[in-house]
Amino acid sequence: MTHALSRRGALATGGSALLALPGTARAADPTSLLNASYDATRELYKGFDALFAADWKRRTGREVRINQSFDGSGKQARAVVDGLEADVVTLALAYDIDSIAARGLIAHNWQSRLPFNSTPFTSTIVFLVRGKNPKRIHDWLDLVRADVKVITANPKTSGGARWAYLAALGFATHRNGGDARKALGFVRGIYANVPVLDTGARGATTTFVQRGLGDVLLGWESEALLAIKAAGPGRLEIVRPSISIAAEPPASVVDKVVDKRGSRAMAEAYLRLLYSDAAQDLAARQGYRPRARAVAARYAAKFPPMNLFTIAEFGGWKAAQARNFADGGAFDKIYRPR
Amino acid sequence: MAAFAPSPPASWRESSPLPGFGLALGFTVLYLSAIILLPLAALVTRPWQHGVGGFLGAIFAPTTLEALRLSFAAAAAAAAANVGLGLLIAWVLQRYDFPFRRVLDALVDLPFALPTAVAGIALATLYGPRGWIGGLLEPLGIKVAYTPLGVFVALLAVGLPFVVRSVQPVLADLDAAYEEAARTLGAGALQTFVRVVLPALGPALTTGFALAFARGAGEYGSVIFIAGNMPGVSEIAPLVIVGKLEQYDYSGAAAVGVAMLTVSLAVLIATNTVQTRLSRRGGP
Numbered sequence: 001m002t003h004a005l006s007r008r009g010a011l012a013t014g015g016s017a018l019l020a021l022p023g024t025a026r027a028a029d030p031t032s033l034l035n036a037s038y039d040a041t042r043e044l045y046k047g048f049d050a051l052f053a054a055d056w057k058r059r060t061g062r063e064v065r066i067n068q069s070f071d072g073s074g075k076q077a078r079a080v081v082d083g084l085e086a087d088v089v090t091l092a093l094a095y096d097i098d099s100i101a102a103r104g105l106i107a108h109n110w111q112s113r114l115p116f117n118s119t120p121f122t123s124t125i126v127f128l129v130r131g132k133n134p135k136r137i138h139d140w141l142d143l144v145r146a147d148v149k150v151i152t153a154n155p156k157t158s159g160g161a162r163w164a165y166l167a168a169l170g171f172a173t174h175r176n177g178g179d180a181r182k183a184l185g186f187v188r189g190i191y192a193n194v195p196v197l198d199t200g201a202r203g204a205t206t207t208f209v210q211r212g213l214g215d216v217l218l219g220w221e222s223e224a225l226l227a228i229k230a231a232g233p234g235r236l237e238i239v240r241p242s243i244s245i246a247a248e249p250p251a252s253v254v255d256k257v258v259d260k261r262g263s264r265a266m267a268e269a270y271l272r273l274l275y276s277d278a279a280q281d282l283a284a285r286q287g288y289r290p291r292a293r294a295v296a297a298r299y300a301a302k303f304p305p306m307n308l309f310t311i312a313e314f315g316g317w318k319a320a321q322a323r324n325f326a327d328g329g330a331f332d333k334i335y336r337p338r
Numbered sequence: 339m340a341a342f343a344p345s346p347p348a349s350w351r352e353s354s355p356l357p358g359f360g361l362a363l364g365f366t367v368l369y370l371s372a373i374i375l376l377p378l379a380a381l382v383t384r385p386w387q388h389g390v391g392g393f394l395g396a397i398f399a400p401t402t403l404e405a406l407r408l409s410f411a412a413a414a415a416a417a418a419a420n421v422g423l424g425l426l427i428a429w430v431l432q433r434y435d436f437p438f439r440r441v442l443d444a445l446v447d448l449p450f451a452l453p454t455a456v457a458g459i460a461l462a463t464l465y466g467p468r469g470w471i472g473g474l475l476e477p478l479g480i481k482v483a484y485t486p487l488g489v490f491v492a493l494l495a496v497g498l499p500f501v502v503r504s505v506q507p508v509l510a511d512l513d514a515a516y517e518e519a520a521r522t523l524g525a526g527a528l529q530t531f532v533r534v535v536l537p538a539l540g541p542a543l544t545t546g547f548a549l550a551f552a553r554g555a556g557e558y559g560s561v562i563f564i565a566g567n568m569p570g571v572s573e574i575a576p577l578v579i580v581g582k583l584e585q586y587d588y589s590g591a592a593a594v595g596v597a598m599l600t601v602s603l604a605v606l607i608a609t610n611t612v613q614t615r616l617s618r619r620g621g622p
């Protein structure tokens with residue numbers, strides 16, 4: 001009898017605990033700020049967070065601790081949607097912030113709330129080649145040559161690779177007078193020369209630099225500059241193509257989170273400070289193209305002017321994503337099994 | 339009277355020497371629900387957002403089918419190879435004494451302990467065209483890294499401990515007297531192995547195969563670095579899931595997850611059945 005009772009009790013305990021699983025809400029803690037960012041920005045935000053903490057202390061007299069979370073851009077967006085309480089998101093492409101906004105966590109007009117489409121600094125897609133450029137790779141057309149192997153990441157899993165794919169597509173569209181079919185044919189030619197598709201931009205850099213695979217790495221300018229610095233003089237060179245895309249990694253406050261935590265003022269100050277000369281200088285040193293004129297002038301030699309088009313060329317991210325990277329889209333057709 | 343007969347599991351009515359049955363059962367139910375049943379239920383309810391058509395469409399897309407085929411074929415091939423290799427290694431470690439035997443024994447567990455990404459990067463470096471082993475194979479026209487063969491090699495490394503650790507205890511319990519008896523009754527070495535040793539090890543080998551297979555089919559971390567990840571050629575099913583998540587296609591990702599779960603479950607049930615048959619028939 002006692003056993004029967006205790007068994008019923010045990011099952012009831014199990015059942016009620018099942019219903020009570022979701023975690024309890026965190027208490028408001030306006031002395032800290034969480035920035036959810038993408039992988040390649042680690043070094044940048046390490047410096048910037050110290051800059052902001054000092055600035056905030058000077059202006060308000062209060063201490064602030066900045067917490068950082070780094071992962072793939074899309075993964076971070078999903079984490080925020082699933083409940084990661086990030087006050088600000090600084091991601092690789094607007095599409096990922098748009099998808100947070102689509103779930104009501106960020107205001108739909110987020111991209112017009114800060115200067116330059118809410119993108120404090122930009123980057124672009126360039127070629128990284130071996131020292132002295134042995135395969136003489138100078139522009140996009142060289143990437144479809146039969147003797148050239150191209151290393152790049154998979155656009156389906158990497159934000160940076162999506163910029164790279166669109167840069168190639170943009171070049172081909174310009175060259176073929178807007179003929180979409182011919183343009184896609186050219187892009188297909190590039191991916192036919194790709195022996196390994198890494199899942200992330202950093203992985204592709206490793207494949208090219210450490211494993212010595214391929215003749216040219218197609219990816220972020222910031223990543224290429226970092227790789228050259230890490231590899232030492234003479235081993236790698238940047239080749240800037242005749243035309244490329246202005247890659248814009250944007251930033252936004254997560255409205256639902258800051259309103260709940262009461263951290264809006266701090267979060268907005270954090271993002272505004274990204275546009276200051278000190279922060280722009282920091283970004284330039286980390287390989288990002290600064291927006292501020294004065295800083296850009298200082299780093300003109302590091303970032304030669306290039307002929308760049310923007311995502312607007314493809315009708316914005318939503319259209320570009322649906323046409324090229326969604327299942328059954330243009331990228332999938334490149335790899336349709338024969 | 340029947341003091342030495344194996345006792346059936348105590349039912350909840352009978353008192354057991356171990357106290358706290360009610361609490362223990364409650365915890366078991368809660369724990370298994372929280373870490374296994376609830377996530378699985380969430381997975382199974384997810385893919386139906388676009389109806390049965392959407393579910394089937396996600397699974398039967400050509401690249402997804404290719405990825406599923408590669409994941410399961412490579413897992414099955416690697417698990418099968420590991421049954422042979424694992425048996426050999428378990429045999430050597432259990433039946434012979436030699437210097438550094440314990441060190442080798444501990445090495446078998448390393449794939450358990452190593453972060454899978456570390457194993458994957460190490461394998462990719464070793465088997466890449468510039469690597470120690472890859473560099474030797476390249477002139478022979480054999481490419482391992484960045485091909486489906488690379489997936490097989492990674493799963494070989496990941497699955498080995500499952501087979502060795504399943505077989506070892508059974509081998510330790512297997513009395514050498516049976517083998518001696520077989521030999522004195524005139525059986526040859528091969529005959530003794532096939533007719534006496536192997537039937538006793540059958541259930542353990544089957545368990546090892548099933549564990550290595552299930553682990554291999556879902557393996558992501560180590561494979562991703564050596565596979566090359568070309569859609570339709572060397573792209574594994576877990577990567578297809580990651581790709582779908584990246585497009586916020588939760589229902590498509592869950593559909594592929596359910597497909598993988600179904601196949602794995604079918605294989606596990608099949609091997610379980612085989613195992614039960616084997617242990618009923620064989621065994622000393």
